[in-house]
Amino acid sequence: MDETQRAQLFELADLIMAIGRHLQVAKADEGESWTPLESAVMRYIDHRPGSTATQAAEATRLISSNFSRALRKLEQKGMVRREADPQDARRVRLHPTRKAGENLRHLEDTWSRLLAEAVPDTEETATVVSTLRQIESHLIARTGRG
Template sequence: MEADLADLAEAIIGVGRELRLRPYPDVVELTASEAHVMRHIDHHPGVTPSELARATGLQRSNMSTALRTLENRGFVERRTDPHDARGVNLFPTRRAGENLKRLRRQWAQQLSGALGGDTKDAAAATALLARVEAALMADRLG
């Protein structure tokens, strides 16, 4: 069982690497940190910068740099927190959504091709990996 789980972790890393190495025409490329920050904001619109730093596990300076770059590129917007005018919430922009849509379409094409069109187990694999990610993140955040 331990070997199976280690093999699963290795496969996840390998698939992620292969997906990152592919060129994606018409998609604005992001650094690993920018993509990590953007993914969290996409999944948690309205997140505060402090929540974002904690959730991503990035050092504050790296997170700030990635966030500033994403804002400058028109991917993230800051809005005043409706409950506390001193705070801000972070939201993906329409540009970010369009970029993500193009990227997801190209990922789907890559995976479909790699699987020879046999995608019957994709939903079960996605559910398993989402469960693993959520549990690992909860463990890290304590």
């Protein structure tokens, strides 16, 4: 990797982090009060309903105490419910609630409005989304967690 590529990749990561902070603030401005850890846990459960707490903790790369705290807060907010595994009653599966689905739709409206001004071209948006999915998939595969 040459210095130009190294600088570009660093800038990409820095911009992703900055954009994430702006989106987090926009969510808070809309009345949502979630920590970044709660957001990471909720995102995993939304994308993989029925996963176990162990799977979610490993995939989000959170230590068990931080994961447990985030999960408890999400349960208190009515966003996550636990269900016994039908094959093994000792195991608990995590599912998003109806309230979580409503919140996700609200978040989709908020973030879509915000980003539509910045990236109005549908094809450009598709390219950016595809690139970011590729980056996320690579990073997940690299850690062996998903």
